[in-house]
């Protein structure tokens with residue numbers, strides 16, 4: 001490990017990847033596990049998008065593309081931002097990457113220097129702090145309690161900003177809480193940012209289309225157009241079109257930043273797979289019915305998992321507006337004793353208890369920066385939701 005650079009030693013593998021290997025291990029031992037840890041749609045990629053990938057292969061559309069992405073895809077991204085977000089970007093203000101994840105990483109790599117601070121509202125997507133650390137930055141985690149809807153308030157933002165603040169990283173709809181920012185909330189945050197011109201805004205909108213009931217996604221920069229000159233809007237096809245393994249994200253922002261990101265990509269991954277770029281172009285330009293249909297499937301699952309979890313003694317589950325996760329409080333389980341004598345003191349203890357006693361895999365709120373909560377993904381079948389929640393209820397009813 002002496003051989004490894006400090007930057008490699010500063011970070012840890014993602015907890016959801018670690019949970020996945022623990023579930024695989026238990027299953028290999030013959031245990032029957034209901035898995036609520038998975039952060040990707042369980043639905044297949046829609047057929048017309050798969051066909052576009054096959055067509056790309058058959059037509060020989062398999063060469064390197066420009067580092068920022070192929071022109072036809074960038075045009076599709078441009079039209080998408082206009083159509084769905086009311087955002088107008090020129091082609092040289094757009095870029096595609098190997099998932100939203102590469103674009104977030106690359107934007108940080110292109111801008112963050114040692115000592116620079118990045119504000120991350122908690123609970124957060126687990127990768128954000130590590131991506132800041134690996135780029136020599138300092139994550140500034142701001143707790144956003146349930147009483148604030150798990151959302152960043154203007155007061156908390158104001159308190160967190162220092163002369164070293166480089167970015168505010170906002171995720172709406174949020175992984176892990178499903179919280180979504182409305183126009184008034186975004187404008188209030190925008191007023192704070194207006195007073196601090198050194199702070200840029202990076203928005204992760206990967207769950208945009210998974211919004212339920214009356215909830216409507218609003219791009220922060222559409223709510224606060226004055227921020228356009230210092231905002232990077234990030235999105236991708238992974239969650240909307242069940243395309244996680246295709247690895248394609250896209251972003252819009254000021255030309256100089258986008259150019260620096262494209263240069264970093266040109267010297268690392270060169271470009272996204274041409275096949276995925278062709279398929280993503282079809283995803284963004286074809287009929288969007290598949291997106292609404294997927295959202296309806298998740299909507300029904302959300303309603304069911306929230307109802308089932310709220311019937312468990314000791315668990316209280318707020319109803320998420322978007323994404324495909326619930327973030328229930330397990331405060332009511334802490335201090336309780338299991339039949340084997342163990343006492344549940346933290347949300348991680350609850351995770352291990354549910355894994356051992358109920359055969360149910362979930363993630364601890366601690367990994368997402370706010371305890372005592374659990375994160376459960378409902379990107380799984382209704383049968384798994386029914387069976388998993390039945391097991392959780394039975395296990396929790398056995399606590400004293």
Ligand code: PLP
Nearest residue numbers: 039099100101125175236238249
């Ligand atoms: N952003 C958030 C908040 C996520 O939850 C995820 C995936 O779990 C990603 C980004 C990654 O998206 P992509 O597959 O486009 O890299």
